[in-house]
Amino acid sequence: MINETQKAQQLKEITQKMIKIQVMGSIGSILVGLALYGIFGAQGDAFHPLLNNMDVVYSMLVTGGVIMLWEVIVFISLVKKRNTLMKDN
Numbered sequence: 001m002i003n004e005t006q007k008a009q010q011l012k013e014i015t016q017k018m019i020k021i022q023v024m025g026s027i028g029s030i031l032v033g034l035a036l037y038g039i040f041g042a043q044g045d046a047f048h049p050l051l052n053n054m055d056v057v058y059s060m061l062v063t064g065g066v067i068m069l070w071e072v073i074v075f076i077s078l079v080k081k082r083n084t085l086m087k088d089n
Contacts (some may be wrong), residue, residue, distance in 0.1 A: 007085055014082045019076050028067030035061035 038046055038057035049054045 011085055014078055015027055018078050025068060025071030029063040031060045031064030
């Protein structure tokens with residue numbers, strides 16, 4: 001059984017990790033958003049020439065999707081840890 005100060009410290013660490021994961025996961029969201037713009041919105045006239053290249057756009061879509069999937073998996077495990085710590089009250 002852990003005492004309240006250790007529990008509070010662990011909750012603080014988990015919250016900090018959750019924030020870091022969300023910041024890193026935002027890169028995936030940006031990549032997916034730019035890729036969708038390149039696929040559906042640009043129609044060959046994108047604001048950057050790379051977004052007109054479909055190979056680059058599909059690579060961005062896959063990479064962003066993998067990053068977002070990683071974010072969800074890690075975030076869910078952190079939420080479970082936090083919930084188990086909070087239920088120990």
